[in-house]
Amino acid sequence: MRPLYSESDGRRVADHEKPGDPESFRSAWRRDYARLIHSASFRRLQGKTQVFPGHEGDFFRNRLTHSLEVAQIAKSIAIRLNAEHAAFKTEEQRLEPDIVEFAGLAHDLGHPPFGHNGEEALDECMQNYGGFEGNAQTLRILTRLEKKATLTPGGDYKPFRISGEDDRVGLDLSYRSLASILKYDAIIPERSMDRAGGSKKVMKGYYESDISLVADIKTHVVGEKYSGEFKTVECTIMDIADDIAYSTYDLEDVFKSDFLRPLDLFALSPKIYDAVVETINKRIKKQYPESTTTIRVSDVKEILHFVFFEIFRFGPDEEELTKNPKMTSEGRKMYLSVDAQERSQLLAENGYYRTALTSSLIQQFLGGVEVILHDEFPQLHKVRLDFDTFVTVEVLKNITYEAVIRDPALQVVEFRGKDIIKRIFHAIKADGGERLLPKDFREVYGQGDAVTRRRTICDFIAGMTDRYAVEFYSRLFGANGMTMHKPL
Incomplete structure (x- = not known):
C-alpha cells in the first residue's frame, strides 16, 4: 500500500517556496493551520449563529466556538486511530492530526449570515450565475478571497494581472489541507436548470469556476489516473466530528436556553418524530448501503430513553415506594412522574450535570469510530461511526434540528435574515449599486463580467457577520444608523 502522505501533498497553489526557505522545521500542515487562525474569515465566525443568535446570550455557541469543538473532536479521533488502529500503526501510514484539526477549524468558513436561510437567499440570488453553497464558499475563501498571497511572486499584491487574469490564491494552502475540506465531490452548475432534476434547492459541492482547482487538488493527492469518488480520510474524520459536536453541544445549548428540557424530547409533535425518522432513513441508505435496517419512531424514543435514562432511574426512595402497599397505582405514577420532571429540570439547569452528559456522550461516540480501508489509496480510507452509534448521533442531531431550529421562534429570525440578505444583494446589484461595496471588492467587481460581478x-455578503448584515441593512433602508464614518 502507498504511504498515506507524499511530497506533492505539501505543494501549494502558488508554489513560491524554495528549498531552504525559513521555518523549514514546520510542516506544511502546521503552516496552513497558522494561516487559517490568523485569517479574517476565521475571526468572523464569532459573529455567525450556530443555533441561537449571539444577542440572545454570551453562553451560547457561535460558528467559531463550534469549529473549535469540531477541531478538537476530530484531532482526538485521529490521535486515537494512530494509537489503536492497525491501519495507522506504521510511520508511513500514520494520520497527520494537524490536517484533521485544520479541517475542523475551516469547515464552516463559507457559512453566510443567518444560517441555512442565508444560504438559500444567496443561492436564489445567484440562480444562473453559479449558485451559492456553504462548502463551496469555504473552498473559495481559502483559495481566492483571503488576502495572503497572489500567483505573482515578489509582494506586488494585485488581484488581477494587466491581462485581466485573476491572480488571487487566498491563503495559498497545501493541496492536502484543501482536500480535507472537500466534503462533496460534485460540480454546482452555473445554471440552476442544469442541476439534477432542474432542482432550485441549494446543491452541495464546489463551484463550476473551481473545476480546474479541484482537479489539481485530486492530482496532487491521489494522482492523475484516479477518477473515482474523492473524499480524503481527514475529511471523513472532520465530517463525523461535526456530527458529534452538533448532536451533543447544540443540545446542551438548547437545555441551557430552557427552550426544551430533556423530558420534553419524549412528548414532541408526531410530525417532528416522523421528520426525524425520514431524515435518518435517507442518511442510512446513503452512508450504509449494505444495511437493510429501517428506523421507526419507536426506535427514536428508545434511543432517547437510553441517552436520558438517568431521568427515569429509580433511587432508594422510589424502590421503597413501589413496595408500599398503601400507595395506589395512580399515586405511584404521579410520584414517579413528578420525580422524572425534577430530574429533567436538574439536568437542564445544572451546568455540572449538562457537562457530565455531553462528556459521556462524546466518549461513547468516539468509541464507535470504525475504518473502511481503501485497498489502493490510503488517502481515501473512510472513517465513519458504527451503525448503532451513527443512529444515536442522528437522533440527537435531527431532534435538535426539527424541534428547535425549525421552531417558529427561530424561523422568524432566520426568515427576517433571508429578507435582509436579498435586499442588500439587489441594492448593490442595481445600477450604480457597486459604489456601496468596500474599495477592495469594488476593484474586483470592476474587473469582471456579469457572472464575476454577481x-x-x-462574496461580500456571504462574508458578513449576522450583526454586520443587520447594521448594513439599517444603513441602507432604516431610519437609524446613518453614518459616514463607520467603515464598510
Missing part, C-alpha cells in the same frame, strides 16, 4: 456581491 459573484463579487455574493
Whole structure:
C-alpha cells in the first residue's frame, strides 16, 4: 500500500517556496493551520449563529466556538486511530492530526449570515450565475478571497494581472489541507436548470469556476489516473466530528436556553418524530448501503430513553415506594412522574450535570469510530461511526434540528435574515449599486463580467457577520444608523 502522505501533498497553489526557505522545521500542515487562525474569515465566525443568535446570550455557541469543538473532536479521533488502529500503526501510514484539526477549524468558513436561510437567499440570488453553497464558499475563501498571497511572486499584491487574469490564491494552502475540506465531490452548475432534476434547492459541492482547482487538488493527492469518488480520510474524520459536536453541544445549548428540557424530547409533535425518522432513513441508505435496517419512531424514543435514562432511574426512595402497599397505582405514577420532571429540570439547569452528559456522550461516540480501508489509496480510507452509534448521533442531531431550529421562534429570525440578505444583494446589484461595496471588492467587481460581478456581491455578503448584515441593512433602508464614518 502507498504511504498515506507524499511530497506533492505539501505543494501549494502558488508554489513560491524554495528549498531552504525559513521555518523549514514546520510542516506544511502546521503552516496552513497558522494561516487559517490568523485569517479574517476565521475571526468572523464569532459573529455567525450556530443555533441561537449571539444577542440572545454570551453562553451560547457561535460558528467559531463550534469549529473549535469540531477541531478538537476530530484531532482526538485521529490521535486515537494512530494509537489503536492497525491501519495507522506504521510511520508511513500514520494520520497527520494537524490536517484533521485544520479541517475542523475551516469547515464552516463559507457559512453566510443567518444560517441555512442565508444560504438559500444567496443561492436564489445567484440562480444562473453559479449558485451559492456553504462548502463551496469555504473552498473559495481559502483559495481566492483571503488576502495572503497572489500567483505573482515578489509582494506586488494585485488581484488581477494587466491581462485581466485573476491572480488571487487566498491563503495559498497545501493541496492536502484543501482536500480535507472537500466534503462533496460534485460540480454546482452555473445554471440552476442544469442541476439534477432542474432542482432550485441549494446543491452541495464546489463551484463550476473551481473545476480546474479541484482537479489539481485530486492530482496532487491521489494522482492523475484516479477518477473515482474523492473524499480524503481527514475529511471523513472532520465530517463525523461535526456530527458529534452538533448532536451533543447544540443540545446542551438548547437545555441551557430552557427552550426544551430533556423530558420534553419524549412528548414532541408526531410530525417532528416522523421528520426525524425520514431524515435518518435517507442518511442510512446513503452512508450504509449494505444495511437493510429501517428506523421507526419507536426506535427514536428508545434511543432517547437510553441517552436520558438517568431521568427515569429509580433511587432508594422510589424502590421503597413501589413496595408500599398503601400507595395506589395512580399515586405511584404521579410520584414517579413528578420525580422524572425534577430530574429533567436538574439536568437542564445544572451546568455540572449538562457537562457530565455531553462528556459521556462524546466518549461513547468516539468509541464507535470504525475504518473502511481503501485497498489502493490510503488517502481515501473512510472513517465513519458504527451503525448503532451513527443512529444515536442522528437522533440527537435531527431532534435538535426539527424541534428547535425549525421552531417558529427561530424561523422568524432566520426568515427576517433571508429578507435582509436579498435586499442588500439587489441594492448593490442595481445600477450604480457597486459604489456601496468596500474599495477592495469594488476593484474586483470592476474587473469582471456579469457572472464575476454577481459573484463579487455574493462574496461580500456571504462574508458578513449576522450583526454586520443587520447594521448594513439599517444603513441602507432604516431610519437609524446613518453614518459616514463607520467603515464598510
